[in-house]
Structures are given as structure tokens and as C-alpha cells.
Amino acid sequence: MKKLINAVENVVREQLEGMASAHADVLKVSYEPTFIYRADAPVANKVALISGGGSGHEPMHGGFVGKGMLDAACPGEVFTSPTPDQMYAAGSAVNSGAGVLYIVKNYTGDVLNFEAAAEMLAGEGVPVQSILIDDDAAVKDSLYTAGRRGVGATVITEKITGAAAEAGYDLLQCADLCRKVNTSSRSIGVALTSCIVPAAGKPTFDLGDGEFEFGIGIHGEPGRRRLPMASVDEITEMMASAILDDGVYTRTVREWDQARGEWVDKELVNAPLRSGDGVIAFVNSMGGTPVSELYAMYRKLSGLLDARGIRIARNLIGPYITSLEMQGASITLVKVDDEILKFWDAPVLTPGLRWGV
Amino acid sequence: MKKLINAVENVVREQLEGMASAHADVLKVSYEPTFIYRADAPVANKVALISGGGSGHEPMHGGFVGKGMLDAACPGEVFTSPTPDQMYAAGSAVNSGAGVLYIVKNYTGDVLNFEAAAEMLAGEGVPVQSILIDDDAAVKDSLYTAGRRGVGATVITEKITGAAAEAGYDLLQCADLCRKVNTSSRSIGVALTSCIVPAAGKPTFDLGDGEFEFGIGIHGEPGRRRLPMASVDEITEMMASAILDDGVYTRTVREWDQARGEWVDKELVNAPLRSGDGVIAFVNSMGGTPVSELYAMYRKLSGLLDARGIRIARNLIGPYITSLEMQGASITLVKVDDEILKFWDAPVLTPGLRWGV
Numbered sequence: 235m236k237k238l239i240n241a242v243e244n245v246v247r248e249q250l251e252g253m254a255s256a257h258a259d260v261l262k263v264s265y266e267p268t269f270i271y272r273a274d275a276p277v278a279n280k281v282a283l284i285s286g287g288g289s290g291h292e293p294m295h296g297g298f299v300g301k302g303m304l305d306a307a308c309p310g311e312v313f314t315s316p317t318p319d320q321m322y323a324a325g326s327a328v329n330s331g332a333g334v335l336y337i338v339k340n341y342t343g344d345v346l347n348f349e350a351a352a353e354m355l356a357g358e359g360v361p362v363q364s365i366l367i368d369d370d371a372a373v374k375d376s377l378y379t380a381g382r383r384g385v386g387a388t389v390i391t392e393k394i395t396g397a398a399a400e401a402g403y404d405l406l407q408c409a410d411l412c413r414k415v416n417t418s419s420r421s422i423g424v425a426l427t428s429c430i431v432p433a434a435g436k437p438t439f440d441l442g443d444g445e446f447e448f449g450i451g452i453h454g455e456p457g458r459r460r461l462p463m464a465s466v467d468e469i470t471e472m473m474a475s476a477i478l479d480d481g482v483y484t485r486t487v488r489e490w491d492q493a494r495g496e497w498v499d500k501e502l503v504n505a506p507l508r509s510g511d512g513v514i515a516f517v518n519s520m521g522g523t524p525v526s527e528l529y530a531m532y533r534k535l536s537g538l539l540d541a542r543g544i545r546i547a548r549n550l551i552g553p554y555i556t557s558l559e560m561q562g563a564s565i566t567l568v569k570v571d572d573e574i575l576k577f578w579d580a581p582v583l584t585p586g587l588r589w590g591v
Numbered sequence: 592m593k594k595l596i597n598a599v600e601n602v603v604r605e606q607l608e609g610m611a612s613a614h615a616d617v618l619k620v621s622y623e624p625t626f627i628y629r630a631d632a633p634v635a636n637k638v639a640l641i642s643g644g645g646s647g648h649e650p651m652h653g654g655f656v657g658k659g660m661l662d663a664a665c666p667g668e669v670f671t672s673p674t675p676d677q678m679y680a681a682g683s684a685v686n687s688g689a690g691v692l693y694i695v696k697n698y699t700g701d702v703l704n705f706e707a708a709a710e711m712l713a714g715e716g717v718p719v720q721s722i723l724i725d726d727d728a729a730v731k732d733s734l735y736t737a738g739r740r741g742v743g744a745t746v747i748t749e750k751i752t753g754a755a756a757e758a759g760y761d762l763l764q765c766a767d768l769c770r771k772v773n774t775s776s777r778s779i780g781v782a783l784t785s786c787i788v789p790a791a792g793k794p795t796f797d798l799g800d801g802e803f804e805f806g807i808g809i810h811g812e813p814g815r816r817r818l819p820m821a822s823v824d825e826i827t828e829m830m831a832s833a834i835l836d837d838g839v840y841t842r843t844v845r846e847w848d849q850a851r852g853e854w855v856d857k858e859l860v861n862a863p864l865r866s867g868d869g870v871i872a873f874v875n876s877m878g879g880t881p882v883s884e885l886y887a888m889y890r891k892l893s894g895l896l897d898a899r900g901i902r903i904a905r906n907l908i909g910p911y912i913t914s915l916e917m918q919g920a921s922i923t924l925v926k927v928d929d930e931i932l933k934f935w936d937a938p939v940l941t942p943g944l945r946w947g948v
Contacts, residue, residue: 236783236803238823238884238920245887248823252886255893256906292883426593446593466595466605522879524916525943526649527595529609530602536612549613551942553910559881561916563595585908586882589945 235435237559242432246289246311253296257585260300267317269324270296271306276330281399281408282306284324285337285392287344288313290431291452293586294389294555300584301591303396304337312431312558313453315343321351325360333361333405337391337412339384340368349497352490363409366487367391369419369566371480372449372457381485383451386516386566387419389554390578393587397580405492415574417504420483422476423457423564424469425450425520429557448472452520452557466527470534473565478507478542507569509543514550514578516566521556523563528552531563539567548578554586592792594916599789603646603668610653614942617657624674626681627653628663633687638756638765639663641681642694642749644701645670647788648809650943651746651912657941658948660753661694669788669915670810672700678708682717690718690762694748694769696741697725698810706854709847720766723844724748726776726923728837729806729814738842740808743873743923744776746911747935750944754937762849772931774861777840779833780814780921781826782807782877786914805829809877809914823884827891830922835864835899864926866900871907871935873923878913880920885909888920896924905935911943 239245250270254263263270269286276282285295286308295307306324308316325334334355338348348364355362367384370376376383395412403411425447428437438454441447446469449457464472483504491498507513515535517528528551536546547570555564568574581590596602607627611620620627626643633639642652643665652664663681665673682691691712695705705721712719724741727733733740752769760768782804785794795811798804803826806814821829840861848855864870872892874885885908893903904927912921925931938947 236800236820236918238783238826238880238888240822240824240887248890249883249886252888252890252893256886256889256908290883292881292886297882426595443593463593465597467597469595521881522916522918523595524649524878524913525654525910526606526647526915529606529613529649530597531595531609532613533605533609536609551613553882556881558883559879559918561593561879589948591947 235430237432239432245432246309250309253585260583260585267320267323269306269308269320270299271324271328272299275305275328277305278330279332280330281332281403281405282328282330282334283337283392283396283399284321284328284334285388286316286321287339287341288315290558291555297586298392298584302400302580302582303392303584303587312433315341315347318347318350318354321348322354325351325355329360335395335405335408335412336364337388338364338366339388340366340381341378341383342380356490356495361405361492362490363405363492364490365409365412365416367416369416369421371420371422371476376451376455378453378455385423385452386421386518386555386564387416387568390419390514390516390566390568391415393582394574394577397577400580413502415568417502418569419566420477420480420504421564421566422473423450423520423562424448424473425560425562427522427561428454429521429560450562452555454557454560466530467534470531471538474535474538477565477567480506482506507544507567512545512547512570514548514568514570515546516550518555518564518566519553520560520562520564521553522559522561525552528563535565547575592787594789596789602789603666607666610942617940617942624677624680626663626665626677627656628681628685629656632662632685634662635687636689637687638689638760638762639685639687639691640694640749640753640756641678641685641691642745643673643678644696644698645672647915648912654943655749655941659757659937659939660749660941660944669790672698672704675704675707675711678705679711682708682712686717692752692762692765692769693721694745695721695723696745697723697738698735698740699737713847713852718762718849719847720762720849721847722766722769722773724773726773726778728777728779728833733808733812735810735812742780742809743778743875743912743921744773744925747776747871747873747923747925748772750939751931751934754934757937772925774859775926776923777834777837778921778923779830780807780877780919781805781830782917782919784879784918785811786878786917807919809912811914811917823887824891827888828895831892831895834922834924837863839863864901864924869902869904869927871905871925871927872903873907875912875921875923876910877917877919877921878910879916879918882909885920892922904932
């Protein structure tokens with residue numbers, strides 16, 4: 235294992251110290267318990283957005299803390315869920331009184347721990363909502379999830395809901411918008427190489443020189459199947475089909491009902507994209523794949539969407555939700571409307587995503 | 592070799608088509624000959640900035656075309672210099688009448704070809720200046736250069752000179768500023784892995800599991816020496832010393848003298864950083880190293896600079912001048928003054944670097 239690290243047990247801590255030092259104008263870091271938060275938090279009258287999850291997916295989530303996006307992020311150890319006390323402490327720190335929205339990727343550990351934190355916060359009278367992100371069209375259930383995994387849509391929901399919170403949306407409006415972006419999103423990923431978790435010291439999985447993994451998760455967990463290596467055009471076509479030919483996806487999620495003070499089951503429906511739709515096309519590097527190769531993927535993707543009458547309204551191309559140094563890429567398509575586009579275009583000032591300021 | 596590519600001979604062309612499709616609001620691509628240029632070029636009364644070099648270093652240079660940075664970029668094949676006809680055609684296309692500034696990384700092929708293009712343009716009466724970037728403190732001469740290589744400072748000079756051109760600096764003022772940024776910059780890089788040039792199909796060099804290359808260039812050319820793998824703190828300390836303990840560096844460069852219509856030798860002096868200086872600290876991924884590891888490097892670097900009384904005025908952390916999927920990192924320190932900071936902070940709107948718009 236060759237990485238730019240010191241002792242394995244200090245990897246996350248030292249990376250956070252580097253972030254705090256580099257971006258002191260934007261964010262601060264608490265270490266006991268660990269969370270990253272906006273330097274100007276709590277922001278008066280603004281709903282506070284919080285996400286979190288295992289480290290190793292940078293810039294997500296800590297790199298998305300800042301004006302127009304997250305108020306706080308809770309990093310676990312590499313590929314390990316953060317704990318409820320982190321999420322609770324982050325919520326307490328950044329809540330201005332307008333309430334807290336947790337954006338939770340659908341991984342069992344994250345889900346359980348965010349539920350515990352939401353109950354703790356709610357128990358103190360803090361208005362709280364918790365939205366589950368589950369956009370990965372690759373598999374129905376995975377090694378670490380019941381239901382679909384939360385992947386690329388997380389970045390998009392954080393951006394759009396963050397802008398809405400900045401614009402004055404209240405907690406329920408933010409929750410509705412976040413839910414809408416999630417149910418408008420589908421993703422698929424591929425891996426060409428494994429990554430190495432520092433604490434493990436060896437590749438998470440073995441992938442031969444002549445093969446790739448289709449439908450990979452962001453922790454190196456297995457995807458749909460292992461296939462002989464193919465051209466970027468062929469791989470992109472498989473990925474686009476996995477998203478575009480995915481049928482209606484309906485599922486029941488548990489969400490916190492503030493009025494009733496309990497978790498309630500909610501049915502969500504994700505309808506396929508159709509001709510005439512506009513999308514945000516997000517082509518993401520898993521970390522080790524250079525942006526030049528993402529452009530080759532984007533080239534094919536835009537041709538395929540064009541042939542189906544789907545218009546790319548905006549795009550995002552680069553390493554935004556990664557798996558350490560894994561080579562591979564993911565595609566997320568998000569159906570847009572005027573509300574989504576307005577908040578996508580709104581200013582954002584974070585280490586990982588910045589425009590308009 | 593596993594890459595997201597189609598046929599090896601189409602790699603650059605298809606990546607450019609992807610860029611053109613993704614960023615049509617910012618840039619366009621000409622294919623015969625090949626260059627990337629601002630969608631709104633030529634920009635009236637503005638000095639036109641042009642750079643270029645082998646592909647494989649994305650987002651540099653094509654990803655830096657746009658408002659506040661480059662007017663055009665000329666990509667060669669992967670790790671291969673572009674040709675004079677590309678540079679000449681780009682200059683003709685984007686010159687508004689205010690003249691053309693070529694920013695040239697010191698690699699022999701780039702230097703010779705940009706010289707030929709400058710003479711062709713000048714022969715037609717186009718005001719032209721050509722500035723050589725040579726910030727790499729690793730080696731005096733390298734496999735591909737006489738004198739020091741041009742590396743990370745290229746990104747910084749393109750940003751700062753681009754903002755100055757946008758603000759109305761004339762050609763000679765732009766050239767002076769570009770020269771100042773270059774002589775205020777020093778860089779050093781390390782590689783943990785090789786990269787694979789698509790046309791070669793195998794790693795450029797072999798690096799054992801337990802070693803890294805210190806002082807690497809951006810094409811996988813040898814550095815100072817090969818060393819046993821070390822911690823990020825140790826590696827960062829070596830890198831910082833290579834920059835900070837580098838003495839006065841004086842060299843003679845050839846630059847185009849517009850008034851005399853010929854190349855003249857110019858002596859440039861690069862003085863070491865001292866206590867009290869402020870810097871832009873640029874910590875760059877060679878492509879395959881994730882941003883999380885760059886933060887560990889930044890953490891150590893900021894401590895080392897602090898101990899020497901050198902203040903980090905601004906930073907840039909991420910993959911900006913890369914070597915395909917190579918794992919490794921580089922550090923560039925640029926001594927700043929008010930003029931440099933003002934233009935660093937100015938708005939920029941390119942695929943690879945964006946703020947303020």
C-alpha cells in the first residue's frame with residue numbers, strides 16, 4: 235500500500251486538520267466528536283443541512299460544507315459510518331432554530347445512526363427531517379443496504395437543497411425538494427480497479443487486468459456483474475441503459491414526521507426519464523480516473539441522450555463522490571424542472587464545489 | 592491497460608469532443624488544426640493568452656480556456672508537443688489586435704514549436720510575446736529540457752496573467768506580470784506510481800511497491816532519485832526543503848522582442864522565499880491521488896511554512912496539472928504581492944477553475 239498518509243489510525247484526523255487549515259474562511263472542524271461545520275454557523279433563520287458518512291469519498295461530504303450547500307458534515311473512519319453522537323452534536327451546533335435536515339445515503343449503518351440522532355434532536359424540541367438518498371439503479375439490495383444505495387444524487391441533493399435553504403425555504407419545503415431531487419435521480423457506477431482502505435492495507439477486491447465491475451458501489455462492494463474490459467463507448471452504453479431502461483421504481487422509506495413525533499413510512503415513486511425531459515448529467519470519477527477519460531464518457535453519453543430526446547440542461551464532470559484512489563466512473567442523471575435548475579445555478583462556496591462567489 | 596477510451600488513435604480527439612459538448616457556453620474546439628478557444632473569441636481590445644502542450648495533463652490546458660484565463664490552448668497527442676501550425680492558427684483565431692501572449696512550459700518540443708509559431712505570427716505583424724515557464728526545482732536539466740521544467744507555475748501564471756489581460760493590461764504588461772509570477776514560483780513533484788500512455792499501452796516506468804520517485808516530471812521522466820516509500824510528513828518535508836532551500840536561480844531565456852523583431856536573451860533571477868513572504872500554496876494531484884491525501888500533505892506543508900515565517904495567503908488543492916492516472920503530488924509555492932493576489936482573486940470561468948462567476 236502506497237499512500238500519502240502517516241499512521242493508519244490518524245488518516246482521517248490529519249486530513250481534516252489539513253482541510254481546516256486550508257479552508258478556515260469557509261469551515262471549521264470539531265474533533266470531539268468529529269464534524270465539519272460552516273465557519274459562520276449557525277446561520278440565522280436558515281434551515282441547517284447536515285450530511286455525513288464514511289470518509290474516503292472526498293470531496294463528499296466535508297468538501298461540500300459552506301455557503302449554499304451543507305451546514306455540517308459528519309465523517310466516519312474510512313468507509314465506516316459516523317456515530318449518532320457526531321450527528322447529534324453537529325445538529326446542535328448548526329441549528330439556528332429553523333430546524334435540521336439530515337441528508338442520509340442509504341447504507342444501513344448511516345441510516346440507523348442518523349435515525350438515532352434525529353430522535354435525540356427531536357427529543358430536545360429541535361425540528362428535524364431526515365431524507366434518504368437511494369439513487370443507485372445497479373442493484374435492488376446490496377451488501378450494505380436494504381433497497382438501493384445512495385450515491386451520486388447525494389451531491390446533487392446537497393447542492394440544490396442547500397441553495398433552497400439559503401433562499402429561505404423552511405424545513406418542510408427543504409425536505410420536499412430534497413425528496414424530489416432524489417426521486418428524480420438515477421445512477422450507475424463502474425470500477426476498473428479496486429481501492430485500498432488504509433486500515434486494511436490491501437485491495438478491497440481483486441479485479442483482473444482484462445475485466446471491470448459493472449454496477450459497483452462506492453465502498454468497493456460488488457456490483458451487478460464482472461465483465462470483460464470494454465471500450466468507453468460500450469461501457470457508457472451499458473451504463474446509460476441501466477439508467478434509462480430502469481422501470482418505475484417504487485419503495486417505502488422511513489422518514490421522520492415532525493408533527494407526529496415519530497417515524498412514518500412514505501411511498502416514493504421514481505419514474506423513468508422520457509423524451510422531452512431535461513437532465514443534470516453528472517459524470518463522476520471514482521478517484522483514480524482522470525477527468526480526460528470522463529470527457530470521453532460524457533461524449534458518448536450526450537450522444538445517447540440526444541438519440542432518446544433527452545436534453546442535458548446542466549452537467550458536472552469530475553471527482554465529487556469518490557472511493558479513495560479507485561479507477562472507475564459513475565453517471566447520475568437528474569430530471570430537472572425550473573425549481574431544480576434555479577437552485578443548481580445559485581451561488582455555492584465550498585472547497586469542493588464553487589461558483590457565483 | 593484499462594482506461595475509459597476507445598481506439599488509442601482517437602483518444603485526444605474524442606476527449607476534446609466531450610469537452611466541446613460539455614462546455615459549449617465557454618469554449619469551442621477547432622480540429623484542423625486542433626485548438627480549443629473561448630466561445631466569445633476574439634475578445635475586443637484584450638490581449639490573447641495562449642498555452643498548450645501534450646495532452647494527458649488535464650484540466651491543463653484546455654480546461655483553463657475561458658473568461659479570466661486562456662483564450663486558446665493547443666493540445667498535442669498524449670505527452671507530445673503540439674505543432675507550430677496549431678499555435679499559429681490559435682493565435683490568428685483569438686487575436687483581437689491587442690496581441691498574443693504565448694505561455695510556454697519549458698520542454699524542448701514546446702519551446703521550439705512555440706518559437707516557430709511566434710515568428711509566423713510576428714511575420715504577419717501580430718504583436719506577440721512568448722514567456723517560458725521553468726519553475727521545477729527538482730533538476731537543472733532533464734530528459735526533455737535544457738534548464739528547469741515548467742510545471743505547476745503554469746496553472747498559476749495562466750490564472751493571474753489571464754485576469755490581468757481581462758482587466759486591460761497591454762501585451763508588454765501581461766508579459767512582465769507573467770514573467771514575474773514565473774520567477775516567483777518553485778515546484779517539486781513526487782510519483783508513487785507510473786502512468787500508462789495509451790499509445791504505449793504499458794507503464795512509462797517501473798516503481799516498486801516500496802519506493803517512490805522524488806522530483807518527478809509531468810511525463811513520467813526521471814526525477815532526482817528513487818527512494819524507499821515514506822510517510823506523507825517525511826515526503827512533504829523533503830519537498831518543502833527542495834523548494835525552500837533552493838538557492839538563487841539565475842538563467843538566460845530567449846524571449847521575443849517585438850520592437851526588434853527578433854529573439855533576445857534575457858536574464859531571469861528567482862530568489863528564495865524568506866521569512867515574512869506570503870505565498871500561494873498549490874498542492875496538486877498527479878491524477879490518481881485523491882484530494883483527501885492532498886489535505887494530509889497540505890497539513891504538514893502549512894506547519895513547515897509557518898515555522899519558517901512564510902504565510903500562506905491563498906491555496907489551491909486538487910488535480911490541476913496531472914499525468915494521466917499517475918499517483919503522486921506536487922507542491923508549487925508562488926511568492927505573492929498585491930498585484931498577484933488581486934489577479935488571483937479575480938473572477939474566472941473555465942471548466943477547470945471557476946470562481947466569482
